[in-house]
């Protein structure tokens with residue numbers, strides 16, 4: 001199976017064309033392909049270009065746990081770069097349909113920088129979704145594993161829980177992220193960001209992704225966290241988001257429509273051997289059969 005691999009600030013994706021799939025992706029095959037020991041290894045799969053009734057290109061986004069994500073900011077920048085590399089787009093803006101809505105992308109910097117109009121950041125509980133009465137989910141309290149947090153929730157097509165933190169760290173994301181991801185307040189699970197506001201134009205986040213665990217960067221997380229900082233009045237409309245993998249620029253218009261700009265790096269093209277997915281048909285085949293050396 002042919003694939004292309006890219007990363008966006010260390011958030012890595014495999015792009016697979018639908019016609020290159022030997023058979024339809026399943027939750028199990030996605031988990032195996034994304035596995036860093038048993039497969040190719042990635043933070044997700046981008047399946048496209050797919051036909052679209054409303055946009056120039058369609059895209060499906062899968063998490064390494066096999067679930068489908070409505071949107072991915074880094075995934076969209078990577079997909080835009082892939083379309084550029086395949087000479088399916090040039091400098092002009094183009095549209096992509098995702099399960100989380102339509103976006104407009106534009107490739108610049110000879111393919112190395114991509115801008116995506118991500119759509120509006122919304123804070124209403126029914127859209128995200130967050131359980132309880134309809135409301136904007138801003139500055140609520142959450143008690144998790146003996147710690148108390150103030151959080152806000154947002155959607156950019158996919159759900160996010162932005163936890164306000166004095167000192168976001170990978171350890172904090174690893175400890176509390178998995179618990180918040182599956183907290184009953186979030187019926188569709190949630191991506192989680194631990195956010196510190198640095199100044200009027202910059203924030204720092206650590207990320208725990210729904211279905212992908214800890215990642216070095218996330219475009220939709222950056223957009224959601226920047227949206228929260230702007231909505232709370234802590235930041236202006238132009239925000240640089242600092243993450244362990246690097247920085248993204250997020251700009252908001254007066255309606256909270258977000259434009260994200262950031263880099264993409266090509267890693268490789270390759271072929272995945274059919275053998276790698278054989279165990280799906282015969283789970284015992286992954287265990288090496290050896291002679292019994294005991295007398």
Ligand SMILES: N[C@@H](CCC[C@H](N)C(=O)O)C(=O)O
Nearest residue numbers: 069072073074158218219220
């Ligand atoms: N890495 C992504 C987000 C991918 C989807 C996410 N895990 C979800 O389930 O919503 C990004 O850059 O936005």
